[in-house]
Structures are given as C-alpha cells and as structure tokens.
Amino acid sequence: MSSEPIERRVSYIGDRLRGNRCSLCGKEYFRTKDYCGKCGRKSFGKMRDIDFFYEKGVLEVCTIVREPTNRFTKLGPYIYGIISFHNGKVRVPGRLTDCVLKDEEMDISMLEDREVVPRFRRRCATGQSDIIPTISLAFSFADEYYPYQECEIIKPRREYETPGIVGYGVYVSKFRIKESAMERSIPFIDEDAITAAVEAGKMALVHSGVDPSLIGKVYVGSESNPYAVKPIASKVAQVLKLGEEEKLDGIQSVDAVDTEFACKAATSMFKDASALVYYPRSHIPYAMVIGTDNSQAAPRDEIGGELDFFVGYGSSAFIFGMHDVIAEMEAWYSCTSDTPDFWRRDREPYPRHGGRFTGDPAYFKHIQKAATKLMEKLKLQPTDIDYFVSHQPNIRFPIKVATELGFKEDQYSAGLRVAKFGNTYSGASPIGLAAVLDEAKPSQRILIVSYGSGAGADAYCLTTTNQIKGKRFRQKFTVQHQCESEYLEYVNYNTYRRFKLGL
Secondary structure: OOOOOHHHHHHHHHOOOEEEEEOOOOOEEEOOOOOEOOOEHHHOOOEEEEEOOOOOEEEEEEEEEOOOOHHHHHHOOEEEEEEEEOOOOEEEEEEEOOOOOOOOOOOHHHOOOEEEEEEEEEOOOOOOOOOOOEEEEEEEEOOOOOOOOOOOOOOOOOEEEEEEEEEEEEEOOOEEEEEOOEEEEOOOOOOOHHHHHHHHHHHHHHHHOOOHHHEEEEEEEOOOOOOOOOOOHHHHHHHOOOOEEEOOOOEEEOEEEEEOEOEOOOHHHHHHHHHHHHOHHHOOOEEEEEEEEEOOOOOOOOOOHHHHHOEOEEEEEEEEEEEOOOEEEEEEEEEEOOOOOEEOOOOOOOOEEOHHHHHHHHHHHHHHHHHHHHHHHHOOOHHHOOEEEEOOOOOHHHHHHHHHHOOOHHHHOOOOOHHHHOEOHHHHHHHHHHHHHHHOOOOOEEEEEEEEOOOEEEEEEEEEOOHHHHHHOOOOOOHHHHHHOOOOEEOOHHHHHHHHHOO
8 A cells, every 4th residue: 555645644634733642641642643652552542532723732932043944934034932732741843923023132931831822824835836735833822813712512402494604704814004095914924815714614613613524515715726726625624624534544524626706706605505505415414615815916016916905815714504593594696797807817927807897897787786686586675684795896896886776884884894804805795794793683684795707796685593692702703803903913015015925
C-alpha cells in the first residue's frame, strides 16, 4: 500500500489539531498515536481521540522572529511561541497571527500567559504549482477581536414542517482600510477565501449546536478560489469534520461542491439546501451553504482599478435543516439573463466591468424583477416586510433599489453593511441577512434578494420563529461585534495591497 502525500498527512492532523489521550494513564498527545509512550503496548487500542480545534490555550512563552527565512519571508517579523492546552498536558508550537509588528522594541513578556484560540490560516508561501499549505497552529488572543466560544452539540427539540435556517456565522478580518465614507475588511497576509470559509462555517456550527456529522451536503460559493481547479468545499469538509468520518481512511461521508455565479454563487444554493433537507429520501438532515470571497480588483493605477475603492473580504455560512429552525423558508423566485456586466477571462488576474451597464440593465433590473415577482407570488406589499436585504456592491445601489421597490430606511438599514465591510461578493447579501437575524424578533418577515453578474437574481422570503431568541446567546462573534470591535486595525493603501497578494 502506498503512503499518502505528505501535505495530506500534515493537513489531516494540523488543520484540525487532533491528538490522543491514553485511557489508562490520562497522558495526552498532539498528533495521533497507536499507543502511549508511558504505558507502552498495553495501551494499544486504548488511545482516545481528542480535539483542540475549539479549545482555548495559553501562550506560555514566545519570541519575535525578525528575519524569517525561506518560505516565511512574506510574513515579515512575527511572534512564535509555545501554547499549552489542558493545564499543560499538551504543548504545541505556534505562530501568533493577526499581528503587524512595528519597528520599535516590544516587551513580549506582556504577551505571555495570555489565553489564545486556534486560527485556521495559510502556513507558508509556495510556488504557483504547489498545493497551498494550511494549518490551525496559528493563534490569536481570546480576549480581543476573535473571542473564544464553546462549541456544544445540542440535541434538537422540535421538528418544523418547513425547512429553513437553523444556524449561521460570519467572518470578516479585523484589518480594515478606511477611505471617505467607507471602510472595508481586508485579509491578513495569511488569509484567503478558503480560510474565511472555514471560520464562517465554524461560527455557524457554534451558533446552531448541530452535530457536524449530520451535515450531509456543503456548498461553497466563491469567485476568488485560490485554485482554478480544486474545490474549497473539500477543505471545509475536512477541517470542520462535516459528515460521518471513517477513521481508517480519514474520508468524510459528505457531498462537498463549489458553486459559481458571481456574487450569488452561495445564495443560489439556499433553495437547493432547503429542498435537500426537506426531501426524506435524501437522508440528509442538514446542509451548509457558504459564501466566501477575497474580492478581486486591479490596483488603482491600472484599467478597472476603480473597483479597488469598494471590494472587501469576508465569508458567511448558513446551516439549513428541519429541526430548531430560526427562520423558515417561505418561498423564492429566481431570474436570469445573459447580461455581461462584469467578467474575468481565464488567466486574467482581475475582473472587468461594463461601466454604466452594471446598474441598468444589470443590477437594478434583475433585483427589481425578482423582488416584485416574489411579493406578487405571496400577495405581499412592501409594508408586509419587516426587513429588506439586497446585494451590496457599493452604498448607493442597495439604497436606490430598496427605495424604488417601496421600502423605507428602517426596513433596509439593519442589513446594509457594505460601508463597514466593503463588497464581499458572495458574502455580501448573506452578511446583510446575518446582521438582520442578529436583531430580528420572532414572526418577522425578511426579504433577501441576491444578485450575480452575468446575470441573475434570487429572492427569498423568510419568516423568523421563536427559536431565534433562544440561540442568540450562543454567538459572541456577531456582525455588530465585527463592525464595532475596539480591536479593529486600520492600515494604509500600500499595506492593504501587500496583504491582498498574500503568501
């Protein structure tokens, strides 16, 4: 039998931070072992799996690496240290991420003994022909922007007749660039669409309380996959342990697929996920839909550089099911036309857009039709809707389309987050939906209309349930927290472009 590639073996352990505990003496190990080094052969078959992915550790000791070598040079100076788990039973080496070190001297002893949480990030730089290496041996402080949250599997209490959202999560970076009336989320140098997708999925599992092994389908929509050929969804499935896992081969029993339709690549799957969990013969209790993008734009001194004033970075994840639903799927309507308002040719690094045609007949025409047809289908007026959310490529478009459809400011303002995060492409309207769900009360109606260039729109009508309040306490990392955290860090344009290039 041939062995697996080294990158597969490293990622299987390191992406999830897996280990073992001896059931005889209690000794713990990072990385899996067949038997305990202390108890010897008598512990064979008595090693139990442990998982540090949702754990909180302590940065015991650290140092600054000021001159990284080889594949780590793009990181610049960084902090590296020893992190202990379970009161020192396990110690692992790790890098402190989300830190931009200044030139001045720093007292690193002030960082030691602080609690940290694992972060899923790129490990190092590689060439164009290499697999992108990832790992969860990167950490950030548990009492700052990214808080520690327990992930508890909760037994479902109620089955609903209508499928809907049972949990959701959002992830945007703490790094921002602020210009004029907008600020935008930007990736740290070790982040991309894949790392954001994992973080959002992790938040959705925390919020929902769903057993990951019961998620039988995961869709990931993106237009900024670091790979031209290789899915994001397979990495998400492995890291989050979605579907039943066969321990002998480490393969997840889950259907994982990437989707693409510009900025509605994820929301277009809402209907598919709902239908799948509703159909009894699918035997899929839950499906996850993720929209994730490191939105692309040419530098401002190049053709198409005007987009660089609006693009953002972030991800959203929604889990659909029939149990403990927080927002029922009432109905949907989709429309499509061949309107080339925005595109990127194969092997081209940046997208182009059709100038004034990106508004009419693209964005406004499709969103207005989808929203109007769905309201006609349900015999609803704008006054019957509590919240309206649309795709958010900039500040002006969503306000204009909401007003033309007859919605008031108090109906669309809660979900309007583009001025805080920028246009997060596949994550844009879903992040707006998450912001609404963060504050919505039971029995309120939400109309969300996504838009994807090329072109098409999906309109969904959701009605919140009594479950929405009960689950709210599980999520600390809310959209509002990510908008207003005191730990946001603002950078200049040159740093922003350097971060965008990544590792």
